[in-house]
Amino acid sequence: MTLLNTLQQHFGFSSLRPGQQAVIERIMAGKSAAAIFPTGSGKSLCYQLPAVLLPHLTLVISPLLALMQDQLAFLARMNISAASIDSTQSFEESRNVMQGVREGRIKVLMISVERLKNERFRQFIGQVPISLLVVDEAHCISEWGHNFRPDYLKLPSYCQLLQIPQVLLLTATATPKVIADMQNKFALPPSNVVLTGFYRANxxxxxxxxxxxxxxxxxxxxxxxxxxxxxxxxxxxxxxxxxxxxxxxxxxxxxxxxxxxxxxxxxxxxxxxxxxxxxxxxxxxxxxxxxxxxxxxxxxxxxxxxxxxxxxxxxxxxxxxxxxxxxxxxxxxxAGQNVLENFVYGDTPEPEAIQALLNELPGQDGHWEVMPIRLANHCNIRVLPLRTLLVYLELNGVIEPLYSYYGDYRFKFIASPEDIIRRFNPERQAFLKAVFHGSPKAKTWCQVDFEAIWHTASGERKRVINALDYLHEQGLIVLESKQMIEVYQVLAPTLDKATEAQRLHQLFQQKEHNEIHRLEQMIQFFESEQCLSQRLASYFGDHHAPKQCGHCSVCAGQVAQLPKPATPALPNTAQLQQWSQSLQAQHPSPLSLHTVSCFLCGISTPLLNQLKAKKQPGFAALEQHSFSEIYSALEKARA
CATH class of the missing domain: 3.40.50.300 (P-loop containing nucleotide triphosphate hydrolases)
Known part of the structure; x- marks a missing residue:
């Protein structure tokens, strides 16, 4: 069946939009590609149409559940078999999806990038032939992008691990620098990057x-x-x-x-x-x-x-x-400029917090097991900056990711243990008896004790999980897993931690500087004397937009000068001390100026969440002031 016939039959379209055909032809020729189209220009069709024609599964990485649900609803209307595996599903729903994927009945599977860290999912998807990996919002892979997500950096290695022959990158918001970064990470030649104009005349x-x-x-x-x-x-x-x-x-x-x-x-x-x-x-x-x-x-x-x-x-x-x-x-x-800037400052960990993270590294060559949320709370670093720090350590050769697993498995019986065991041959019966015996039951749930099972039946962890997964898929038990643990190999056990902490903090300060510069660029854009449509297009590397669109406020002769509000005076030293002391009373150790500044700016940190800071007087009281201004005032108040 030809492309146009499939397009007409499944989607009801008689032709493709500019850019779509170039991308789809590259995919159908067995090449990887990137589609850099503005929002609303039909990027999704670039994988949806090939998915109907490609022999195996199309695996789509999507950053938001809402995006998945919208695209799944569209594919359902087009009579294309598609599904997602996500945290909202019941065990019956996820089991049915996995069975449909395994049997080849489902052509498109949508997941979050975090799903690939799940060892149960990787074991399942590793047995499924995949034709195409689609990365939606692909700018998330670049630190130069506006929505960097460290887990996206692992997608090239996942692609190799799962032996996926082709990749399609989709984004609407990639600057030339971000596009170059995406190309480099996925080894895409420039000829396979299709960028349509960003200018929209309407x-x-x-x-x-x-x-x-x-x-x-x-x-x-x-x-x-x-x-x-x-x-x-x-x-x-x-x-x-x-x-x-x-x-x-x-x-x-x-x-x-x-x-x-x-x-x-x-x-x-x-x-x-x-x-x-x-x-x-x-x-x-x-x-x-x-x-x-x-x-x-x-x-x-x-x-x-x-x-x-x-x-x-x-x-x-x-x-x-x-x-x-x-x-x-x-x-x-x-008026809101300081609020936006303060969000940026809140993502920069303190040097002491970075040092605390490095102190968690094992002192000798070996494995380092990380539970991100627990580590974030322990070191007072937000989870996203923590993940970024771990990526920086990887890039510097300090650690190497090995695998991820759930530290905690539990299950409850749907069928009776006796009925389950009777279904299998004697060797498997003996193994399942050891698994059930090594999983003590509370009121309803049985907690899997891998060590006890190992001592009883030499049951390797992987075999135990495979067995429980099978029982779960058959509807004989309900299996739950939680407490994701990421395992790293420590490559530099004699690391100079003080020097590394300083290096990492400088990287975050550079990132902070870049984000503040991004805000300044935005203000300059809104106050531009140049046609807004033309300037917006050129920011994203489109130099074909008209010099004057004729329908923006600048073309109408209304160049903007954004009013700057009169900044209210900071409270006196006594008030600052009162708020600080009220917060300090919740914590046994002296709080840093950075933490108190975050508190007064209304920036949440793990430590402030533990202190229930939002309920304390003074939280966000100075959110209209700049972080640096508050920090300086607190320094003087403590002097």
Missing amino acids: LHLSVLPVTEPEKVDTLIAQVRLNPSAPTIVYVTLQHTAEQVAEQLMAAGLQARAYHAGMEQDQRRQLQQAFMKGQEPCIVATIAFGMGVDKSDIRRVIHFDLPKSIENYSQEIGRAGRDGQASHCILLGNL
């Missing part, structure tokens, strides 16, 4: 300079111009989403808040109502939008500054996917 970009007190009235006026137009209003913080939605409703406009703090069912119902046109205006944090493929969004309004040009591009890319005129409006001032 998007009208506007920057409206407004002071903070004017923002709500300006927003109300904008929404009132067309109250029924499908609209997303983006804000930075959850409580801002609630407040702004209430203010719009108080003005007689229909609006609802959406953020990650809401119940999952509530979020799902709200998203469905928006998709059906029952809720015209959603006031949301960036938790809303990924996986929302609504073609007729007429307005995207940024009530607060986005986190970066990449985020801005991704968010406005949700407007006007039907090709009709749509308006992307930023209500701009610099």
Whole structure:
């Protein structure tokens, strides 16, 4: 069956969009490729169409459950057999998916990158022939990108481990530097990278300079111009989403808040109502939008500054996917600049925290077992920076990842132990008896004791897990695993830890500098005297956009100067000391200036979470001030 016949039969399209054909032809010719298309330009079809024609499974790495669910719903409508394995599923659901994959009935399997760290999953997928690995949001693999995720760095090695012959990288927000990084990591020749233009003629970009007190009235006026137009209003913080939605409703406009703090069912119902046109205006944090493929969004309004040009591009890319005129409006001032910068500072571990991490390394050549959440809490480093630190140690030849496993397995019987054992031959009966005997039962669950099983039946861990997995898949037991443990080989047991801590801290400071520079670039973009559409396109390496689009605020003669609010004076020394002492009273050891600064800025850290800092007076009291300003004031207060 030809490409166009398959396209017509399964998707109902008579032709491919620019860029899609070039990518799909490379995939069908047995090559790897990258599709760098703007949001809403049909990147997903670049793997969905080949998946129908390729002989084996297409494995898709997707960063968000919402993205998976949206794409699975689309594939179901196209009569293409696709599924995901994710944490929301019951054991029957995941068992049925695995059986469908094993039998070749499922053509597309979607997972998160973290799923590949699961030894049970790797054992399963390693037995399945795979034609194509698809990496969605592939910019996550690059430290130069705006959404770096360290686990993505392991994808090239997973690709080799699973013997996957081809890779397709998909992203909408890759700068030339990020594209080069992606090419290098997956050994892609430039000819296999397809970049379509980022310019979209139907998007009208506007920057409206407004002071903070004017923002709500300006927003109300904008929404009132067309109250029924499908609209997303983006804000930075959850409580801002609630407040702004209430203010719009108080003005007689229909609006609802959406953020990650809401119940999952509530979020799902709200998203469905928006998709059906029952809720015209959603006031949301960036938790809303990924996986929302609504073609007729007429307005995207940024009530607060986005986190970066990449985020801005991704968010406005949700407007006007039907090709009709749509308006992307930023209500701009610099009041939220410090909040965005403070998020960056919160991800930089203190030198003492990095030293504490290095002190956990075994003192001699051997294996180092890491439970990330426990280690993050112990060292007072957020989980994402902790993962980044581990990657830095890998790149410096200090450690080498070996494997991951769940430290804790437990199961409960669906069928009786006697009935299960009767199903097998005598040798396997003896082994299962040893497994059951070595798994003491509490009220309902049996805790697997691998050491006891080893002593009883010389049962290797892998064989025990395979046996329990089989029983789970047959519906004879329910098997649960938790407490992911990552095992590393220590390659430098005599490491100079003080020097390494300093090196790592400098890397984070450079990363911090890059992120702050990214924010500065964004401010410069919004205040640009150059056509906004042209400047946005050139940021992503597209130099074919018109010099003047004729439909942005700059082309209309309205160059923006974002108002800078008068910074309120910092509280006096006595107030700073009072807040600091109140927090210090919760902890036996002296708290660092960095920790207290995070507390006053409203930045969560593992230590502050342990101290229940959000309930203490002073938490986030100075979130409108810069981190460095607060740090200096605390230094003086302690002097």
